[in-house]
Amino acid sequence: MLKRRFRLKNKHEFKKTYQNGKTVANSYLVLYLIENKEIDDSKVAFAVGKRIGKAVVRNKIKRILREVYRKNMQAVKKNHYLIFIARAKIKGISYVNIEKSMLALLNKTGLISRK
């Protein structure tokens, strides 16, 4: 899990990101993204809807997403709000594939430099 200051928490932050943010997606994830120069770091949130599965399944996916983000957050550019939304296909996907999927989205938007 990330520390609190790297998490997106308030309603207005969510609202702003959903309404004004850019969107990119692949088959497992959707990413909402907006730049905010008022903050020093980037803030992130993960949404896993009820369509994905029962509580145990959803928790598991959230935790994997957080873990993947945590490992790669050094490379992510600052001053952004990010929201990752899990899509139905993500069920049963391994840690490695989720990591690939997330990195692909971050590359696409230029938030991290391609290795």
Place this chain on the structure above:
RNA sequence: UGAGUAUGCUGGGUAAUCGCGGAUAUAAAUGCCGAAAGGCUGUAUCUGAGGAAAGUCCGAGCUCCAUAGGGCAGGGUGCUGGGUAACUCCCAGUGGAGGAGACUCCAAGGAAAGUGCCACAGAGAUAUACCGCCGAUGGCCGUUUUACGGCACAGGCAAGGGUGGAAAGGCGAGGUAAGAGCUCACCAGCAGCCAGGUGACUGGCUGGCUAGGUAAACCCCACCUGGAGCAAGACCGAAUAGAGGGGCAAUGGAACGGCCCGUUCCGCUCCCGGGUAAGGUCGCUUGAGGUGACGAGAGAUCGUCAUCCUAGAUAAAUGAUUGCCACCCCGUAAGGGGAACAGAACUCGGCUUACAGGCACACUCAUGUG
């Protein structure tokens, strides 16, 4: 040994690295963010999901609405006794149903208060006569004429057939023209009395002879029952503008689960200086609490003493990776694979549903051996 019945428990262990929530301690700055409330960092130690955390189906605590009030309506429960804070739960019994048995299951008050319904079939479903039986009595006819035979007209019957889940207790004997509780024995059912039991009820005796089912159909009877819920609710709190307390008067409106009562508010006036949204803090975990011993009880459960403190998040922490041991599967082996149902959200007591494995104890039936 096999098949089964019932009860209780368990729901991998251990170690390492990286990471997160909470508590405590400590350090750094008269620091940073914010209007304020409040929050932010490092280190150390401790601690961090379940038996169902689930479904949200019952019952409570707690909070606010009036102190939760009265009547009606509505809703719930429904054999007996006990347990409990309470229950629709639990325990022990009674009655009924099922099973060879251990044992299991039951929404188990009232159908002679009333009403409704009982499809199809069938003549008829609280009511009948289709087939049928009889035709003693009365009628008609015949003859060998105070009697007998015939007809099946009046009429009698409900035994048999047939229909049905169910056809006016069952079965046998007597009885009769044929029949019928018409009479009798036994059985079932009903009422009364006696005995036993706290009671549901059980046993016996006597009597009159018969009363269909259905109340998770309306209904009757007895008992219980106010509403909303932690997004309850309390507090802190910019902008903007409102709200709280006391007194007064009259009729309308609104609110308090539906209606009636009842209560409160809306009006005027005086006083006070405070209140709302986003946001934040509290509520928030010490409780009908766990564990052990002893005692009471048939049991549910209760009492006494000792001891322990065991998640409190809020776009919501318990994750990722790996080693060893244990378990299951595949394989001669090296080795490979697997591990259920499922994630706290105010807290308890239950119920229900889901569930890979494993353990303990009691009992029943069958078979074998001694």
